[in-house]
Amino acid sequence: MKGTVSLRDLYAKYHKQVQFLTVYISEAHPVDGWWFGRGILKYVMKFYSPNASMNTYNHKTIDERRKIAGECEDALQYGIHTYVDELDDAVSKAYAAHPTRLYLVGIDGIVAYAAGLGPLDFHPYKLGKAIEKYLA
Numbered sequence: 001m002k003g004t005v006s007l008r009d010l011y012a013k014y015h016k017q018v019q020f021l022t023v024y025i026s027e028a029h030p031v032d033g034w035w036f037g038r039g040i041l042k043y044v045m046k047f048y049s050p051n052a053s054m055n056t057y058n059h060k061t062i063d064e065r066r067k068i069a070g071e072c073e074d075a076l077q078y079g080i081h082t083y084v085d086e087l088d089d090a091v092s093k094a095y096a097a098h099p100t101r102l103y104l105v106g107i108d109g110i111v112a113y114a115a116g117l118g119p120l121d122f123h124p125y126k127l128g129k130a131i132e133k134y135l136a
Helices: 007-014 039-048 062-076 090-094 124-135
Strands: 022-024 082-084 103-105 111-114
Touching: 007 124, 022 062, 062 082, 103 124, 111 124
Parallel strands: 022 082
Antiparallel strands: 103 111
């Protein structure tokens, strides 16, 4: 099971019991920032994240962020609705979510599972185990 479970798999299995959502936060690797779109890192990113956009700039407006979030949602095809963090990055800051994180929040609002920072600790199978434990 390790490493073979995707967010799409978890959504398909648990979407009737768990509300899934994605929050699109500030761009992790913008062209005009810490960019992975050239050299060896470009090939590493294409191998590990083939659907990741490598041509995204830092968002200057909320409309730009919404547009890129929609493109991301379409490319990833998780089936999970994407919400967009405001330009002040309040959600990202509150959950220490940059560059990417997985969370399970209980119906009481308490975090039941918090993954380490992605992409190194972005393991949906661990979230799946946390969901199983939470629902037991």
